[in-house]
Amino acid sequence: MERQSAEVAVIGAGVIGLSVALRLAAEGREVVVIDPEPPGSGASYGNAGVVADYAVLPVGTPAVLASLPRLMFDRTSPLALRGAAIPALAPWLLRFLRQSLPAPARRNAAALAGLLGPAVAAWEAMAEEVGGTDLLRPSGSLYAYESAASMQATARELAWRRDLGVAIEMLGPAEAAALEPRLPPLAGAAHFPQTRALADPGLMLSLVAEAAAERGATFLRAGAERLVRSAGGVTVEGTGLRLHARRAVVAAGAHARSLARSAGDRIPLETERGYHLEWDMAVPPLGRPVCPVARGFYLCPMAGRLRAAGTVELGGLSAPPSPHRLALIERGARAIFPDLPAPARSWMGFRPSLPDSLPAVGPSRGGAEVIHAFGHGHIGMTLAPLTAEAVADMVADRPPRPEFGPCAPARFG
Ligand SMILES: Cc1cc2nc3c(=O)[nH]c(=O)nc-3n(C[C@H](O)[C@H](O)[C@H](O)COP(=O)(O)OP(=O)(O)OC[C@H]3O[C@@H](n4cnc5c(N)ncnc54)[C@H](O)[C@@H]3O)c2cc1C
The missing domain is CATH 3.50.50.60 (FAD/NAD(P)-binding domain)
Structure with missing residues:
Protein backbone atom coordinates (compact mmCIF):
# COMPACT_ATOMS: atom_id res chain seq x y z
CA MET A 1 0.00 0.00 0.00
CA GLY A 46 -0.25 4.30 -31.36
CA ASN A 47 -2.89 6.43 -33.04
CA ALA A 48 -2.64 8.54 -36.19
CA GLY A 49 -1.89 11.68 -34.16
CA VAL A 50 -4.33 13.86 -36.04
CA VAL A 51 -5.95 16.75 -34.18
CA ALA A 52 -8.98 16.16 -36.31
CA ASP A 53 -11.04 19.34 -36.27
CA TYR A 54 -12.94 17.96 -39.30
CA ALA A 55 -14.13 14.76 -37.54
CA VAL A 56 -17.61 16.18 -37.01
CA LEU A 57 -19.46 13.18 -38.44
CA PRO A 58 -20.25 10.30 -36.10
CA VAL A 59 -19.10 6.81 -37.10
CA GLY A 60 -22.76 5.85 -37.47
CA THR A 61 -24.46 7.71 -40.33
CA PRO A 62 -27.18 6.69 -42.81
CA ALA A 63 -24.45 6.13 -45.42
CA VAL A 64 -22.53 3.79 -43.12
CA LEU A 65 -25.78 2.02 -42.23
CA ALA A 66 -26.48 1.39 -45.90
CA SER A 67 -23.06 -0.10 -46.56
CA LEU A 68 -22.64 -1.91 -43.22
CA PRO A 69 -23.39 -5.47 -44.36
CA ARG A 70 -20.88 -5.17 -47.20
CA LEU A 71 -18.27 -3.48 -45.01
CA MET A 72 -18.52 -5.97 -42.17
CA PHE A 73 -18.32 -9.17 -44.11
CA ASP A 74 -15.86 -8.20 -46.84
CA ARG A 75 -12.44 -9.28 -45.59
CA THR A 76 -10.75 -6.52 -47.54
CA SER A 77 -12.87 -3.69 -46.14
CA PRO A 78 -11.47 -1.32 -43.51
CA LEU A 79 -14.24 -2.38 -41.09
CA ALA A 80 -14.29 -5.90 -39.67
CA LEU A 81 -16.38 -7.79 -37.16
CA ARG A 82 -14.86 -10.82 -35.40
CA GLY A 83 -17.49 -13.56 -35.49
CA ALA A 84 -16.68 -14.77 -31.97
CA ALA A 85 -17.39 -11.30 -30.59
CA ILE A 86 -20.88 -10.95 -32.08
CA PRO A 87 -22.92 -12.22 -29.08
CA ALA A 88 -21.16 -9.88 -26.65
CA LEU A 89 -21.34 -7.00 -29.11
CA ALA A 90 -24.99 -7.39 -30.06
CA PRO A 91 -26.43 -4.81 -27.59
CA TRP A 92 -23.82 -2.24 -28.63
CA LEU A 93 -24.43 -2.95 -32.31
CA LEU A 94 -28.17 -2.46 -31.92
CA ARG A 95 -27.62 0.89 -30.25
CA PHE A 96 -25.09 1.80 -32.96
CA LEU A 97 -27.61 0.96 -35.70
CA ARG A 98 -30.23 3.16 -34.04
CA GLN A 99 -27.73 6.02 -33.73
CA SER A 100 -26.98 5.71 -37.45
CA LEU A 101 -30.52 6.68 -38.47
CA PRO A 102 -30.90 10.16 -39.98
CA ALA A 103 -32.22 12.08 -36.95
CA PRO A 104 -29.79 10.75 -34.29
CA ALA A 105 -26.87 10.99 -36.74
CA ARG A 106 -27.72 14.65 -37.42
CA ARG A 107 -27.97 15.33 -33.68
CA ASN A 108 -24.65 13.57 -32.96
CA ALA A 109 -22.93 15.45 -35.77
CA ALA A 110 -24.13 18.79 -34.43
CA ALA A 111 -22.88 17.83 -30.95
CA LEU A 112 -19.49 16.79 -32.35
CA ALA A 113 -19.19 20.05 -34.27
CA GLY A 114 -19.88 21.95 -31.05
CA LEU A 115 -17.17 19.99 -29.24
CA LEU A 116 -14.55 20.14 -31.97
CA GLY A 117 -14.71 23.85 -32.82
CA PRO A 118 -12.08 24.93 -30.23
CA ALA A 119 -10.03 21.67 -30.34
CA VAL A 120 -7.06 23.01 -32.31
CA ALA A 121 -6.74 26.12 -30.12
CA ALA A 122 -6.93 23.98 -26.98
CA TRP A 123 -4.15 21.70 -28.29
CA GLU A 124 -1.98 24.67 -29.15
CA ALA A 125 -2.36 25.95 -25.60
CA MET A 126 -1.59 22.55 -24.03
CA ALA A 127 1.39 21.94 -26.33
CA GLU A 128 2.83 25.31 -25.37
CA GLU A 129 2.23 24.68 -21.68
CA VAL A 130 4.22 21.41 -21.78
CA GLY A 131 6.97 22.64 -24.12
CA GLY A 132 5.71 20.55 -27.04
CA THR A 133 4.89 23.22 -29.63
CA ASP A 134 7.38 21.74 -32.08
CA LEU A 135 5.56 18.41 -31.93
CA LEU A 136 2.24 19.94 -33.00
CA ARG A 137 2.57 20.60 -36.70
CA PRO A 138 0.27 23.06 -38.52
CA SER A 139 0.38 20.81 -41.57
CA GLY A 140 -3.28 20.32 -42.42
CA SER A 141 -4.37 16.86 -43.55
CA LEU A 142 -5.62 15.30 -46.74
CA TYR A 143 -8.37 12.90 -47.79
CA ALA A 144 -6.93 11.30 -50.93
CA TYR A 145 -9.29 9.92 -53.57
CA GLU A 146 -7.70 7.24 -55.71
CA SER A 147 -10.72 7.01 -58.01
CA ALA A 148 -13.50 9.32 -59.17
CA ALA A 149 -15.97 6.81 -57.69
CA SER A 150 -14.50 7.08 -54.17
CA MET A 151 -14.57 10.86 -54.49
CA GLN A 152 -18.18 10.83 -55.55
CA ALA A 153 -19.13 8.43 -52.78
CA THR A 154 -18.09 10.92 -50.09
CA ALA A 155 -19.28 14.15 -51.76
CA ARG A 156 -22.39 14.36 -49.56
CA GLU A 157 -20.36 13.74 -46.40
CA LEU A 158 -17.97 16.53 -47.32
CA ALA A 159 -20.91 18.89 -47.90
CA TRP A 160 -22.28 17.88 -44.48
CA ARG A 161 -18.93 18.66 -42.83
CA ARG A 162 -18.84 22.03 -44.57
CA ASP A 163 -22.36 22.82 -43.35
CA LEU A 164 -21.09 22.14 -39.83
CA GLY A 165 -18.34 24.73 -40.22
CA VAL A 166 -15.34 22.63 -41.30
CA ALA A 167 -12.87 24.39 -43.61
CA ILE A 168 -12.31 22.19 -46.69
CA GLU A 169 -10.42 22.93 -49.91
CA MET A 170 -11.22 20.61 -52.80
CA LEU A 171 -8.15 19.85 -54.90
CA GLY A 172 -7.94 18.55 -58.44
CA PRO A 173 -5.30 15.99 -59.49
CA ALA A 174 -2.64 18.62 -60.25
CA GLU A 175 -3.21 20.58 -57.04
CA ALA A 176 -3.08 17.38 -54.98
CA ALA A 177 0.17 16.40 -56.72
CA ALA A 178 1.62 19.84 -56.00
CA LEU A 179 0.84 19.42 -52.30
CA GLU A 180 2.03 15.81 -51.98
CA PRO A 181 4.32 15.05 -54.96
CA ARG A 182 5.27 11.55 -53.74
CA LEU A 183 1.69 10.25 -53.87
CA PRO A 184 0.63 8.32 -56.98
CA PRO A 185 -1.75 10.24 -59.30
CA LEU A 186 -5.08 10.93 -57.58
CA ALA A 187 -8.58 11.65 -58.86
CA GLY A 188 -8.64 14.49 -56.35
CA ALA A 189 -8.31 15.31 -52.68
CA ALA A 190 -9.98 17.18 -49.84
CA HIS A 191 -7.58 19.36 -47.88
CA PHE A 192 -8.38 20.26 -44.27
CA PRO A 193 -6.05 23.22 -43.82
CA GLN A 194 -6.67 23.83 -40.12
CA THR A 195 -5.84 20.35 -38.91
CA ARG A 196 -2.79 19.88 -36.70
CA ALA A 197 -0.68 16.71 -36.63
CA LEU A 198 1.29 15.28 -33.73
CA ALA A 199 4.79 14.45 -34.86
CA ASP A 200 5.10 11.88 -32.06
CA PRO A 201 2.04 11.15 -29.91
CA GLY A 202 4.08 9.10 -27.41
CA LEU A 269 -18.77 1.03 -23.86
CA GLU A 270 -17.17 -1.24 -26.45
CA THR A 271 -13.93 -1.14 -28.31
CA GLU A 272 -13.08 -0.54 -31.95
CA ARG A 273 -9.68 -2.11 -32.32
CA GLY A 274 -7.23 -0.29 -34.56
CA TYR A 275 -3.76 -1.08 -35.84
CA HIS A 276 -0.59 0.55 -36.99
CA LEU A 277 2.56 -0.36 -38.90
CA GLU A 278 5.70 1.76 -38.90
CA TRP A 279 8.64 2.18 -41.25
CA ASP A 280 11.71 3.93 -39.88
CA MET A 281 13.01 6.66 -42.18
CA ALA A 282 14.72 9.99 -41.69
CA VAL A 283 12.43 11.85 -44.08
CA PRO A 284 8.94 10.38 -44.56
CA PRO A 285 7.52 10.82 -48.06
CA LEU A 286 4.59 13.00 -46.98
CA GLY A 287 4.18 16.49 -45.58
CA ARG A 288 0.94 15.83 -43.71
CA PRO A 289 -1.34 12.95 -42.64
CA VAL A 290 -2.99 11.49 -45.73
CA CYS A 291 -6.03 9.21 -45.62
CA PRO A 292 -6.57 7.19 -48.79
CA VAL A 293 -10.28 7.27 -48.01
CA ALA A 294 -11.36 3.93 -49.46
CA ARG A 295 -8.65 2.12 -47.45
CA GLY A 296 -9.69 3.41 -44.01
CA PHE A 297 -6.27 4.25 -42.60
CA TYR A 298 -3.94 7.21 -42.43
CA LEU A 299 -0.39 7.50 -43.67
CA CYS A 300 1.26 9.78 -41.14
CA PRO A 301 4.67 11.36 -41.41
CA MET A 302 6.05 11.22 -37.86
CA ALA A 303 9.41 11.96 -36.29
CA GLY A 304 11.85 9.46 -37.86
CA ARG A 305 9.17 7.25 -39.32
CA LEU A 306 6.10 6.75 -41.48
CA ARG A 307 3.13 5.35 -39.55
CA ALA A 308 0.13 3.75 -41.27
CA ALA A 309 -2.65 3.76 -38.65
CA GLY A 310 -6.32 2.97 -38.64
CA THR A 311 -9.02 0.51 -39.70
CA VAL A 312 -11.76 -0.65 -37.37
CA GLU A 313 -12.19 -4.13 -35.97
CA LEU A 314 -15.07 -4.91 -33.64
CA GLY A 315 -13.50 -7.71 -31.67
CA GLY A 316 -13.47 -7.02 -27.91
CA LEU A 317 -10.63 -6.50 -25.49
CA SER A 318 -9.25 -10.00 -25.05
CA ALA A 319 -8.76 -11.56 -28.51
CA PRO A 320 -5.22 -11.45 -29.94
CA PRO A 321 -4.41 -9.07 -32.83
CA SER A 322 -5.61 -10.23 -36.27
CA PRO A 323 -2.65 -10.66 -38.65
CA HIS A 324 -5.10 -10.21 -41.52
CA ARG A 325 -5.82 -6.60 -40.48
CA LEU A 326 -2.11 -5.76 -40.41
CA ALA A 327 -1.64 -7.41 -43.80
CA LEU A 328 -4.46 -5.28 -45.16
CA ILE A 329 -2.79 -2.08 -43.96
CA GLU A 330 0.58 -3.19 -45.32
CA ARG A 331 -0.93 -3.99 -48.72
CA GLY A 332 -2.66 -0.62 -48.79
CA ALA A 333 0.49 1.27 -47.83
CA ARG A 334 2.44 -0.55 -50.56
CA ALA A 335 -0.22 0.34 -53.12
CA ILE A 336 0.63 3.97 -52.35
CA PHE A 337 4.40 3.58 -51.80
CA PRO A 338 5.53 0.39 -53.63
CA ASP A 339 9.15 0.71 -52.46
CA LEU A 340 8.48 0.41 -48.73
CA PRO A 341 10.72 -2.17 -47.02
CA ALA A 342 9.38 -4.59 -44.42
CA PRO A 343 7.72 -2.64 -41.58
CA ALA A 344 9.83 -2.09 -38.47
CA ARG A 345 7.00 -2.71 -35.97
CA SER A 346 3.28 -3.22 -35.57
CA TRP A 347 0.74 -2.33 -32.90
CA MET A 348 -2.89 -2.86 -31.94
CA GLY A 349 -4.88 -0.52 -29.69
CA PHE A 350 -8.36 -0.17 -28.28
CA ARG A 351 -10.49 2.83 -29.18
CA PRO A 352 -13.00 3.37 -26.37
CA SER A 353 -16.23 3.62 -28.33
CA LEU A 354 -19.80 4.54 -27.50
CA PRO A 355 -22.64 3.96 -29.99
CA ASP A 356 -23.29 7.66 -30.63
C1 LIG B 1 -5.41 3.18 -34.95
C2 LIG B 1 -5.95 4.37 -34.20
C3 LIG B 1 -5.83 5.64 -34.76
C4 LIG B 1 -6.35 6.74 -34.08
N1 LIG B 1 -6.15 7.99 -34.60
C5 LIG B 1 -6.58 9.08 -33.91
C6 LIG B 1 -6.34 10.39 -34.40
O1 LIG B 1 -5.67 10.57 -35.40
N2 LIG B 1 -6.83 11.44 -33.72
C7 LIG B 1 -7.57 11.28 -32.56
O2 LIG B 1 -8.03 12.27 -31.99
N3 LIG B 1 -7.77 10.04 -32.03
C8 LIG B 1 -7.31 8.95 -32.69
N4 LIG B 1 -7.52 7.69 -32.19
C9 LIG B 1 -8.31 7.55 -30.96
C10 LIG B 1 -7.49 7.84 -29.72
O3 LIG B 1 -6.26 7.16 -29.77
C11 LIG B 1 -8.27 7.43 -28.47
O4 LIG B 1 -9.57 7.99 -28.49
C12 LIG B 1 -7.58 7.93 -27.21
O5 LIG B 1 -6.23 7.51 -27.21
C13 LIG B 1 -8.27 7.43 -25.97
O6 LIG B 1 -7.55 7.92 -24.87
P1 LIG B 1 -7.82 7.37 -23.41
O7 LIG B 1 -6.92 8.13 -22.52
O8 LIG B 1 -9.29 7.41 -23.16
O9 LIG B 1 -7.44 5.81 -23.50
P2 LIG B 1 -6.01 5.09 -23.42
O10 LIG B 1 -4.96 5.83 -24.12
O11 LIG B 1 -6.24 3.68 -23.85
O12 LIG B 1 -5.66 5.15 -21.88
C14 LIG B 1 -6.40 4.43 -20.93
C15 LIG B 1 -5.45 4.11 -19.80
O13 LIG B 1 -6.20 3.52 -18.74
C16 LIG B 1 -5.42 2.50 -18.19
N5 LIG B 1 -6.29 1.57 -17.47
C17 LIG B 1 -7.09 0.63 -18.02
N6 LIG B 1 -7.73 -0.03 -17.04
C18 LIG B 1 -7.33 0.52 -15.89
C19 LIG B 1 -7.65 0.26 -14.53
N7 LIG B 1 -8.50 -0.69 -14.19
N8 LIG B 1 -7.04 1.00 -13.56
C20 LIG B 1 -6.17 1.99 -13.90
N9 LIG B 1 -5.85 2.27 -15.16
C21 LIG B 1 -6.42 1.55 -16.15
C22 LIG B 1 -4.69 1.88 -19.35
O14 LIG B 1 -3.52 1.18 -18.92
C23 LIG B 1 -4.37 3.11 -20.19
O15 LIG B 1 -3.10 3.64 -19.89
C24 LIG B 1 -7.02 6.57 -32.83
C25 LIG B 1 -7.11 5.29 -32.27
C26 LIG B 1 -6.57 4.20 -32.93
C27 LIG B 1 -6.65 2.85 -32.29
Missing part, protein backbone atom coordinates in the same frame (compact mmCIF):
# COMPACT_ATOMS: atom_id res chain seq x y z
CA GLU A 2 1.46 3.35 -0.97
CA ARG A 3 -0.77 6.39 -0.62
CA GLN A 4 -4.04 6.33 1.22
CA SER A 5 -5.67 9.60 0.24
CA ALA A 6 -5.73 12.34 -2.38
CA GLU A 7 -7.95 15.21 -3.36
CA VAL A 8 -8.54 13.77 -6.85
CA ALA A 9 -7.76 10.27 -8.11
CA VAL A 10 -7.45 10.06 -11.89
CA ILE A 11 -7.83 6.47 -13.08
CA GLY A 12 -5.96 5.92 -16.32
CA ALA A 13 -2.88 7.65 -17.73
CA GLY A 14 -3.82 7.86 -21.40
CA VAL A 15 -4.16 11.16 -23.20
CA ILE A 16 -7.41 11.85 -21.35
CA GLY A 17 -6.18 11.04 -17.83
CA LEU A 18 -2.87 12.84 -18.36
CA SER A 19 -4.53 15.96 -19.75
CA VAL A 20 -6.98 15.95 -16.84
CA ALA A 21 -4.13 15.48 -14.34
CA LEU A 22 -2.21 18.37 -15.91
CA ARG A 23 -5.22 20.71 -15.77
CA LEU A 24 -6.08 19.81 -12.18
CA ALA A 25 -2.49 20.03 -10.98
CA ALA A 26 -2.13 23.40 -12.73
CA GLU A 27 -5.13 24.56 -10.69
CA GLY A 28 -3.30 23.56 -7.54
CA ARG A 29 -5.18 20.36 -6.81
CA GLU A 30 -3.57 17.34 -5.20
CA VAL A 31 -3.78 14.67 -7.92
CA VAL A 32 -2.86 10.99 -7.98
CA VAL A 33 -2.89 9.24 -11.36
CA ILE A 34 -3.48 5.49 -11.11
CA ASP A 35 -2.50 3.13 -13.94
CA PRO A 36 -0.85 -0.31 -13.96
CA GLU A 37 0.94 0.59 -17.21
CA PRO A 38 3.42 3.37 -18.00
CA PRO A 39 1.76 6.72 -18.85
CA GLY A 40 0.62 7.06 -22.45
CA SER A 41 1.01 3.43 -23.43
CA GLY A 42 -2.62 2.59 -24.33
CA ALA A 43 -4.61 3.70 -27.37
CA SER A 44 -3.04 7.11 -26.95
CA TYR A 45 0.37 5.77 -27.94
CA LEU A 203 6.64 11.85 -26.93
CA MET A 204 3.95 14.50 -26.58
CA LEU A 205 2.29 12.43 -23.86
CA SER A 206 5.54 12.03 -21.97
CA LEU A 207 5.77 15.84 -21.96
CA VAL A 208 2.22 16.10 -20.63
CA ALA A 209 3.01 13.54 -17.90
CA GLU A 210 6.21 15.39 -16.94
CA ALA A 211 4.42 18.74 -16.82
CA ALA A 212 1.70 17.26 -14.61
CA ALA A 213 4.37 15.81 -12.29
CA GLU A 214 6.20 19.17 -12.17
CA ARG A 215 2.93 20.73 -11.03
CA GLY A 216 2.64 18.18 -8.22
CA ALA A 217 0.70 15.23 -9.68
CA THR A 218 1.94 11.85 -8.50
CA PHE A 219 1.70 8.51 -10.31
CA LEU A 220 0.72 5.18 -8.80
CA ARG A 221 1.38 1.94 -10.72
CA ALA A 222 -1.76 -0.04 -9.82
CA GLY A 223 -4.97 -1.24 -11.39
CA ALA A 224 -8.28 0.09 -10.09
CA GLU A 225 -10.89 -2.63 -9.76
CA ARG A 226 -13.82 -0.81 -8.21
CA LEU A 227 -15.07 2.46 -6.84
CA VAL A 228 -16.74 2.51 -3.45
CA ARG A 229 -18.53 5.64 -2.27
CA SER A 230 -17.65 6.59 1.27
CA ALA A 231 -17.93 9.54 3.63
CA GLY A 232 -16.81 12.69 1.86
CA GLY A 233 -15.79 11.02 -1.38
CA VAL A 234 -14.91 7.73 -2.97
CA THR A 235 -12.43 4.94 -2.38
CA VAL A 236 -10.58 3.46 -5.35
CA GLU A 237 -9.87 -0.19 -4.64
CA GLY A 238 -7.72 -2.78 -6.36
CA THR A 239 -5.05 -5.34 -5.63
CA GLY A 240 -2.69 -3.55 -3.21
CA LEU A 241 -4.67 -0.35 -3.75
CA ARG A 242 -7.00 1.49 -1.43
CA LEU A 243 -7.03 5.21 -2.05
CA HIS A 244 -9.61 7.60 -0.68
CA ALA A 245 -10.28 10.73 -2.72
CA ARG A 246 -12.74 13.60 -2.65
CA ARG A 247 -13.27 13.02 -6.37
CA ALA A 248 -12.36 10.18 -8.76
CA VAL A 249 -12.09 10.71 -12.51
CA VAL A 250 -12.58 7.52 -14.55
CA ALA A 251 -10.31 7.88 -17.58
CA ALA A 252 -9.51 4.23 -18.21
CA GLY A 253 -10.32 4.36 -21.92
CA ALA A 254 -11.75 1.16 -23.38
CA HIS A 255 -11.38 -0.55 -19.98
CA ALA A 256 -13.67 1.83 -18.10
CA ARG A 257 -16.96 -0.07 -18.32
CA SER A 258 -16.67 -2.17 -15.15
CA LEU A 259 -15.31 0.74 -13.12
CA ALA A 260 -18.29 2.84 -14.22
CA ARG A 261 -20.56 -0.07 -13.32
CA SER A 262 -19.12 -0.22 -9.81
CA ALA A 263 -20.02 3.46 -9.47
CA GLY A 264 -23.61 2.69 -10.50
CA ASP A 265 -23.50 3.53 -14.22
CA ARG A 266 -24.33 1.13 -17.05
CA ILE A 267 -22.52 2.66 -19.98
CA PRO A 268 -22.50 0.75 -23.29
CA SER A 357 -19.59 8.56 -31.17
CA LEU A 358 -19.76 11.03 -28.28
CA PRO A 359 -17.64 10.49 -25.16
CA ALA A 360 -19.05 10.06 -21.67
CA VAL A 361 -17.85 13.15 -19.81
CA GLY A 362 -19.66 14.15 -16.67
CA PRO A 363 -20.76 13.11 -13.22
CA SER A 364 -21.86 9.60 -12.39
CA ARG A 365 -25.60 9.17 -11.88
CA GLY A 366 -24.78 7.99 -8.36
CA GLY A 367 -23.13 11.28 -7.38
CA ALA A 368 -20.60 13.85 -8.56
CA GLU A 369 -17.76 12.43 -6.48
CA VAL A 370 -17.21 10.18 -9.51
CA ILE A 371 -16.65 11.92 -12.85
CA HIS A 372 -16.47 9.92 -16.06
CA ALA A 373 -14.12 10.92 -18.88
CA PHE A 374 -13.92 8.08 -21.38
CA GLY A 375 -15.41 6.80 -24.62
CA HIS A 376 -13.72 9.23 -27.01
CA GLY A 377 -13.63 6.69 -29.84
CA HIS A 378 -11.81 8.00 -32.91
CA ILE A 379 -11.14 11.48 -31.53
CA GLY A 380 -9.64 11.09 -28.07
CA MET A 381 -6.36 12.75 -29.00
CA THR A 382 -8.27 15.65 -30.52
CA LEU A 383 -10.63 16.18 -27.59
CA ALA A 384 -8.25 15.56 -24.68
CA PRO A 385 -7.36 19.16 -23.77
CA LEU A 386 -11.01 20.26 -23.97
CA THR A 387 -12.15 17.25 -21.96
CA ALA A 388 -9.58 18.17 -19.33
CA GLU A 389 -10.94 21.71 -19.12
CA ALA A 390 -14.51 20.41 -18.79
CA VAL A 391 -13.49 17.97 -16.03
CA ALA A 392 -11.54 20.68 -14.19
CA ASP A 393 -14.72 22.81 -14.21
CA MET A 394 -16.69 19.90 -12.74
CA VAL A 395 -14.12 19.29 -10.01
CA ALA A 396 -14.18 23.01 -9.14
CA ASP A 397 -18.00 23.10 -9.25
CA ARG A 398 -17.86 25.81 -11.91
CA PRO A 399 -20.81 26.07 -14.33
CA PRO A 400 -20.84 23.23 -16.87
CA ARG A 401 -19.78 23.86 -20.47
CA PRO A 402 -22.89 23.62 -22.68
CA GLU A 403 -21.03 21.88 -25.50
CA PHE A 404 -20.36 18.95 -23.16
CA GLY A 405 -24.09 18.63 -22.35
CA PRO A 406 -24.63 15.90 -25.00
CA CYS A 407 -21.76 13.93 -23.42
CA ALA A 408 -23.53 13.46 -20.07
CA PRO A 409 -23.12 9.81 -18.99
CA ALA A 410 -26.74 9.96 -17.77
CA ARG A 411 -27.92 9.89 -21.42
CA PHE A 412 -27.68 6.11 -21.31
CA GLY A 413 -30.38 5.90 -18.62
